[in-house]
Amino acid sequence: METAEIRRRWLTFFEKKGHTVVPSAPLIHDDPNLLFVNAGMVPFKPYFLGQETPQWQRATSVQKCVRTGDIEEVGKTSRHGTFFQMNGNFSFGDYFKKDAIRFAWELLTTSQDEGGYGLDPDRLWATVYEDDDEAERLWAEYTAIPLERIVRRGKKDNYWHMGVAGPGGPCSEIFYDRGPEYGQEGGPAVDEDRYMEIWNLVFMQYELSEVRSKEDFDVSGPLPAQNVDTGMGLERIASVLQGVDNLYEIDEVYPVLAKAAEMTGKNYGAQSGHSAGESHPDDVRLRVVADHVRSSLMLIGDGVTPGNEGRGYVLRRMLRRAVRSMRLLGFDEPALPHLLPVSMDRMKQSYPELETGFDRISKIAYAEEEAFRRTLAAGTTILDTAVVRTREQGSGVLSGDQAFQLHDTYGFPIDLTLEMAEEQGLAVDREGFTRLMQEQRDRAKADAKAKKSGHANTEVWKDLRAAGETDFRAWQELTSEAKVIGLVVDGEQVQEIEPGQRGQVILDRTPFYAESGGQIADEGIITADGVHLKVVDVQRPVKGLIAHTVEVVHGPLRAGVPVLAEVDPEWRLSACQAHSGTHVIHAALRQVLGPSALQSGSYNKPGYLRLDFAWGQALSPETRSEIEEVANLAVRKDLPVSASWMSLAEAREAGALALFGETYGEAVRVVEIGGPWSRELCGGTHVGHSSQVGALTVTGESSVGSGVRRLEAFVGMDALRYLARERAIVAELSGIVGGQAGELTERVSAMVTRLKDAERELERVRKEAVLAAAGSLSDNAKDVNGIRFVGHDAGPGTGADDVRAMVLDARQKLGDGAPSVVAVTGAAKGRPVVVIATNQAARDKGIKAGELVRIAAQTLGGGGGGKDDIAQGGGQDASKSGEAINAVEWRVGELGG
Template identity: 80%
Template sequence: METAEIRRRWLSFFERKGHSVVPSAPLIYDDPNLLFVNAGMVPFKPYFLGQQTPPWDRATSVQKCVRTGDIEEVGKTSRHGTFFQMNGNFSFGDYFKKEAIELAWELLTTSQDEGGYGLDPDRIWATVYEDDDEAAQLWEKYTGVPPERIVRRGKADNYWHMGVAGPGGPCSEIFYDRGPEYGRDGGPEVDEDRFMEIWNLVFMQYDLSEVRTKVDFDVSGPLPKQNIDTGMGLERIASILQGVDNMYEIDEVYPVLERAAELTGKKYGANSAHDAEHSHPDDVRLRVVADHVRSSLMLIGDGVTPGNEGRGYVLRRMLRRAVRSMRLLGFDEPSLPLLLPVSMERMSQSYPELRTGFDRISQIAYAEEEAFRRTLASGTTILDNAVTRTKQSGGTTLAGDQAFALHDTYGFPIDLTLEMAAEQGLEVDREGFTRLMQEQRDRAKADAKAKKGGHANTEVWKDLRALGATDWQAYSELTTESKVVGLVVDGQRVEELEPGQRGQVVLDRTPFYAESGGQIADEGIITGDGVHLKVVDVQRPVKGLVVHTVEAVTGPVRTGLEVSAEVDPEWRISACQAHSGTHVVHAALRQVLGPSALQSGSYNKPGYLRLDFAWNQALSQATRSEIEEVANLAVRQDLPVSAQYMTLPQARDFGALALFGETYDEQVRVIEIGGPWSRELCGGTHVGHSSQIGALTVTGESSVGSGVRRLEAFVGMDALRYLATERALVAELTDIVKVQPGELKERVSQLVTRLRDAEREIERMHREQVQAQTGKLVEYARDVDGVRVLTHDAGDGASADDLRTMALDLRGRLGDANPSVVALTAVGNGRPVVVVATNGPARDRGIKAGALVRSAAQALGGGGGGKDDLAQGGGTDPSQTGAALGAVDAAVRAATAG
């Protein structure tokens, strides 16, 4: 049974059982604790936490998930993968343990001809929490599973909570016996490879007041409503129903692995034990490729782009691990164009949007591979230099910090460093590298923990939300008469806010726009009897609750006070112009560049917008001008701007574009500008007609990552001010060079050409002076213990290149009849430089340029190095050039005396 069919049967079964089918949320989810959705219940957290009222009593979904905590283990075992899909069925105060167990049993054991999965009932085991007698009895009574196949386990295995205070409860896991060829008999307590966990039923029935660890927590009492949260790993059940060993061999993953094996000439499984834990390195690499290609496809599909931090870094790491693994398998050509389409063909059966968006997805992925191939080329050069320095110093081990710098700064993989260092006869200080990596991980964990701790204390917002949702009037009003329902300072509720204090105010009604969708929050004031508050930020810490961060100018303000909330009208008008301008620029981009130029992020504030979009090359000036012209034509046409509400599926059918990374409710708001010309899902504020945007001028275009470009623009009065500034600049330049504006470009071009010609002539004359000076300097060479030493301070102006040229010329003029040393100093741009050259006879006597230049550079307050015949150094103190040359003399005497 194909994975897509397993997925379809799941949704169909629970829909027949009265569950609402909820589409998978994007992998990027609005939760500061998570980089990605990592469990099937994540989109339902607000309902389980009581922050929102669920729109259904029972629901089902197949949720896309990514977990990256064990990314280094991917491929090494059959259990570790990054992307996976979680089948789930959920009850919000509707059914509980009995029905959850019955539903699971029915779907698992019903024959495939009748729409079930057709598993053998005699091979199904269940575990329950050690004190949950009720669950054990229900399993035995309603499924017929005998007591010997119902195993009781402790909190570590069979108790669920979120890791913070909130709902929790015992759970019951379902295991399937894959047969004696997979391990020992005796149930999941004996062997969880043979007895594979396929489904977990969480009985959410208690309110936990404090959670210290997985097994150490306090239960304050029962929840008002008992909930069900279940999760079945789609890949795990697919491996069972398809009769394969592990998730890497199912129909959605194996075709990529098979294609990678074909390209590299490897035979998967040929040299491995049956157990994936004892796999041949080639098999591990093939599994890494298969997993990471699929995960990258899904992440880019949901709007993630490669970057150097956060989600972008995770994606970049997976793409590069896949490319690196292909290289280690012996394939040096670009591999993603040969692998990504294979994954798309399989995954688009369940996610058809991958096919329609593949131009954008592939453009981003292929650009990242090309960038990494360049990194490999440059990293190889850096590694070669590090190896050379290590060998010159007599070492046999490449330092851990050098390996870490290659990995962390240049993206050069450690196993590639190990391989290439070994080829040149060096080991790598793995212990030092591992220590630095662990320090980096510890810092990241500390940051994540700090973020989680800050976010986890949501009790104050939950309590305020329980008083009622904020009546949000931002789309229709700039002023509302409101009442203060809550005050918060430093995360704690207070009764009043004093003048000079900064805190958060919750009103029963507000006209303020809360930051979201790339649009920053409104500014304005809240006033009342003796109270004046400046609003500096507006957020939604929990859904339905709008929170104003304020600075109290006068007061105090107390809970219950009647106030007037007033948005700065100029701020709002400019913000509307910028947000509508973002939509117009996006539509213009797609008209000029084509439909694959999809927005991947945006930011707008009064008078300014920026828009990130999928594209893998810089835009020419002509293209930028065309986009700007199309956008301004749309402004001039006074296109109507309208908003309408519909379900998310209706919006997709309607052709509305969704912003990547945004999370949408089932009911969404669609903004149209000129009908189908611009049709996007959006919760921002907008103008009524496009002409109200005013002038729009594109000010910049740049790269923000592989396959992603950024456009910046001013709108409205800010655009006019920008153009006025440019006009004034042009006027000043025309006055300076005495030409008309139309002649300015040609005149500046002429001046630049003349300047370059003059610089070349000055350089030529300087070179001639150096050469003339060189001929006279030879006669100043003096004998130092049988070595001819020539030292000279070239003064200000000579560059390091000039000094090297002079040193080599002088060394040649001195010849090889006697040992000779040339040492030159100069000061360029306020910093001293020293160059030392030695001939063959001098080096035979142990006089080496590198050692001499280090002595000289030390006198200059710096350092240096190089080869035995030519070396260069520098420092910070230009007054010590004489001392530096004296240090060379002293070093020569010391070398000859030794």
Template identity: 75%
Template sequence: METAEIRRRWLAYFEQHEHTVVPSAPLIYDDPNLLFVNAGMVPMKPYMLGQQTPPWKRATSVQKCVRTGDIEEVGKTSRHGTFFQMNGNFSFGDYFKEEAIDLAWGLLTSPQGEGGYGLDPEKLWPTVFKDDDEAFSLWRDKIGIPEQRITRRDENDNYWSMGVPGPGGPSSEIFIDRGEEYGQTGGPAVDEDRYMEIWNLVFMQDELSAVRSKADFDIAGSLPTRNIDTGMGLERIASVLQGKDNLYEIDEVYPVLAKAAELTGKTYGERSGHSAGSSHPDDVHLRVVADHVRSSLMLIGDGVTPGNEGRGYVLRRMLRRAVRAMRLLGFEDHALPELLPVSMERMKASYPELETDFARITQIAYGEEDAFRRTLAAGTTILDTAVTKAKQSAASLGGTRAAVLPGGEAFQLHDTYGFPIDLTLEMAAEQGVEVDRDGFRRLMDEQRQRAKADAKAKKSGHADTEVWKELRELGATDWQAYQALSTEGVVRGLVVDGARVQELAPGQVGQVVLDRTTFYAESGGQIADEGVITTPSGSLRVVDVQRPVKGLVVHTVEVAEGGVQVGDQVRAQVDPDWRISACQAHSGTHVIHAALRQVLGPSALQSGSYNKPGYLRLDFAWNSALSAATRSEIEEVANLAVRQDLPVSSQYMTLPEAREWGALALFGETYDEQVRVIEIGGPWSRELCGGTHVAHSSQVGALTVTGESSVGSGVRRVEAFVGMEALRYLARERAIVSELSGLVKVQPQELPERINDLLGRVKEAEREIARLRQQQLLASAGALVGSATEVHGVRYLGHDAGQLGADEIRGLVTDLRSRLGEGAPSVVAVAGVAKERPVVVIATNAAARDRGVRAGDLVKVAAGVLGGGGGGKPDLAQGGGSDSTKIADALTEVQRTIGEKVADR
């Protein structure tokens, strides 16, 4: 039964039992604590917690999920995966244990001809919470399962909570016995490999007042209404119904793995030389490819784009891990164009929008692979230089010590160039150089600690709000950022590492709370002000300003000199240059937004922004790239608005009044009942905004659009420089144009035509060089044919072509095979060095293949000698490696292998 059919049956079954079918929420979900939806109940959480009234009593869904906590483990076992689908059925104050168990049993055991899954009831083993006599009795007396097949388990296995005070309850899990070949008998408590969990029924009935750990909590009482939340992993039940061992072998995943194996010439499931508890490295890489290609497809489909942080970084990491895994399998061509369509074909039955949107998905994915290939090329050059230095350093010590690549250089490759550490380890080992792994790990740990410290300084999550609530109780901060740049104030509180202290000493970093401040706290896309707080004994450099709780402004400071104590009278002074530049950028963002809507129409609505002194970026709803002419028009409209010196004003009003007035409330923002509306030029630009702004549009200065790109499904991004930064950018551009004009000796306005002419000449010269080289190769082919030797009746022609491109080698091989003819068995093997890496191409004629000599087999032998891998068809195959000094040995080994194969027949 295909996975899409299993999914369809789930939804149809519960719909027949009066459940509302709820579509899967996107993987990107509006929850600040989650990167992605990571469980089937996440979209139902507001109803479970009583935060919202559920619109239905009963619901069912198949929810898309992604978990990335153990991404490094993906592939090492057949259990770990990132993307999965969770079948769920939910009751909100409607049915409870008895019907939940009845429904589960009915779907699992009903014959497939009647719409069920048709599992053998004798193979199903339920577990219940140790004190849940009701569930135990239902399984025994109502369903009829013998007591010895019902297992009682403790809080660690059969009690559910969210890890915080709130709802919780016992659960009942359903396991299936996969047979004695998977382990020992005795039920789930004995062996969870043989007995695999397929369904978890959660009976949400308790109100938890304290949760100290998964197994340690207090039950305050019963919930006002009892709920049901169940979850069945779709991939897991698919493996059962399809008779497969694991998720990598089911119909939605295995075709990608099989395609990767075909492209690389590998065989999945080979265990030669590996213990039963470990996986062959090739199997690990193939599983990484299969998982990450599917996960990436689903993430891009839901609007995630590759980036350097958050969701975008997870996607980038998975795409690059997939490409890297293909490289480690010996495939160095573009991999994603071969693999992503295979995954889409398998997933579109359940998610037809993937096919509709596939052009956009592939554009993003293939672009990321191209970028990574460039990273690999740059990183390889830097790595080779570092390896050479390491060898020279070792040689200078008389060869008594092994060459070692310093951890700092490995870290730089990883951190600056995005060059993966495992690739550094692999490529260094190929050249006989070790890597200082301890040094690399130490630097990685230091970076993580810095990141944690930075996040902690800005954090305002639930776990860190208590100290801020205490300080807020002393009174709200008198915030005067709109009125002035400096003010006198009193230190109400000092905080270091989340704890209140009485003083800060020189060099110390901490947080300062004043009764009054003029510093702008980061919000609405505008970064915080910088400046100085002057104390009676010194000064504090303000590096960040946040609002961890409503009404409280917190300054993160570094004590430059002297110190500060609670109760000190201080002066808060915002850097005036910083503030005016920040005002220019924020007002410039509003101007660009209004220009976008004027040129593109009202649907080009801002969905996010970021601005800092001299720079702005703005994300907006739009489905296609902007042409150069459109970008120029937007820039012109924006600068005309600046030149018109439009008045900039702010007004406070109620939210309904603001909406009626036509003010735009932007995506992702939350607003109080009283809101601040910024108006530029009357109705031309009216937006709800809490940022700082200039008084007239002319004060924004120049606006220069520097880039426009896609950042998600239906979302584009415009970037621009503002004020002096815009003028500096234009000056740099002018200098480049002037230099190029001088080099090619034309006027600036003639530069495009001249460059196009030069590029045309270069391309023509490259074509002529390629033509002449091909003629030389073909001219030499006749002489090469005469060098063929006899190997047990097979003509073998092996040739080292030196520095030659892979395409040219392939052309030479097919030409030589043609010259040798089809009469006698013939094999041609040509090797060369392309882009500093050895390449080998082997071709056979039909007569040779009839004698058991196949190109795909021979190229694996040659590539193995070269330190790499390869594959292909019986008539033509290609491989590569890392050691070009072994080309002669590789060609000799091919000849020897031909002799063995022919002699054995």
């Protein structure tokens, strides 16, 4: 049974049981504690926490998930993977243990011909919490599992909570016996490789007041309503129903692995020579490729782009690990163009949007692979330099600092550093590298913990939300009469706020737009009798609740009083121009570049907008001008702007574009500009007609990551002001060069050409002067304990190339007869440089240029190195050039004789 069919049967079964089918949320979720959705229940968490009222009593979903905590273990075992899908059925105060158990048993054991999964009942085991007599009784009463296959286990295995105060309760896990070839008999308590967990039923029935660890927590009492949260790993049940050993061999993953094996000439699973329990390195690498290619496909599909931090860093790391693994398998050409389409072809059955968006997805992935190939080339050069320095220092170990810098700064994988260092006869201080990596992880964990603890106290917002949803009036009006529902200062609810204080005001209705969808919050005022508040920010701390951050100018303001909330009309007009302008630019982009130039993020504020979009190369000036012209023509046409509500399915059918990373409900707001020309899901504020956007001028275009470009623009009066500044600059330059504006380019170009010609002539004259000075250096050689020594400070304005030319010229003129050393210092842009050369006779006496240059460079406050015959160094203090020459001369005297 294919994975897509297993997924379909799950949703069909629970829909027939009265569950609402909820589409998978994007992997990017609006939870500050999570990089990605990592469990099937995450989108439902506000309902379980009581922060929001669920729209349904029963729901089911197949949720996309990514877990990256053990990314280093991927491929080493058959259990670890990054992307996975979690089948879930949920009850919000409706059915409880009995029906959860009955539903699970029915779906698992009903024959495949009748729409079930057709598992052998004799192979199923159940575990229950050690004190949960009710669950044990229900398993025995409503299923064919005998008591000896119903196992009681402790808190570690069969009790669930979120790790913080909140809902919790016992759980019941279902295991499938894969047979004696997978391990010893005795049930899941004996061997969880043979007895594989396929489904976990969580019974939320208690309120936990404090959680100290997985097994140490306090139960304050029963929840007001009992809930059910279940999770079945789709990949796990697929491996059972498809009769394969692990998730890497199911139909959605194995084709990528097989393609990678074909490309590299490897035979997966046929490698030998490794101890029991260990996989052959090639098998591990093939699994890494299969897992990471699929995970990257899904992440890019949901709007993640490669970067150096957060979600982007995780994606970049996975893409690079896949490419690196292919390289270690012997494939040095670009690999993703062969592998990514294979993964898309398998996943599109469940996620058809991957096929329609594949042009964008592939551009981003292929650009990242090409960037990594360049990184490998650059990193190899940096590594070679580090190897040379390590050898010069007489060490056979590359330092952990250098290995960590290669990994952290340049994205150079540690295993590649180990491999290439070994090829050159060096070891790597792996302990030092590991220590630095751990320090970095500890910092990240501490930061995450701080964020989590800061977010964990949601009680104040939960209590305020219980009073009702904020009536959001920003689409209809700029002024609203309202009532103060609550006041919050420093995270605590208060009864009043006084002049000089800053806090949050919750109103029963508001005309203020709360920041979302790339549009920043409105500004304005809230007033009452004797009260004047300046609104500086507006946010949604929980869904349905709007909080106004205010500065109290006059007051105090008390909870419960009526107020007048007023948005600054000029601010709102400029914000509407910017947001509508963003839609216009997006539509113009797609018209000029094609449908694959899809928005991946945006930001707009009064008068300014920026838009990130999928594209693999810089736009030419001509293309930028064309986009700007198309956008302004749309503005001139005075296209109607409208907003309407419809179901998500209807919006998709109509071709409405969704912003990546946004979570949409069943009912969505669709904003159109000129009908189908621009049709997007959007909750922002907009102008009434496109002409109200005013002037629109593109001011910049740049790269913000592999396969992602950014356009910036001004709109309305800000665009006119920008053009006025540009016009003033043109007029000033025209006056300076003495011509009309139309002649400016030609005249400036001619001036630049003359300037470059003059610079080249000056450079020629300067080099002649340098060589002339070098010609007399050898005449000033002096005897230092039997060594001919030339020491010279060429002074400011003499760069490294000039100094090197002088040294080589002087050494050549001194000849090879007697031992000779030439040391010359110079300085460019205030930074000193020293170059030292020795002839063969000096080297025969043990005088090495590399050693001498380190002495000089230390005096200059820097470092250096090189070969025995010529070496170069630098420093910080050019005033000590004379001291550096003297130090070298003293050392030459020591080595002479």
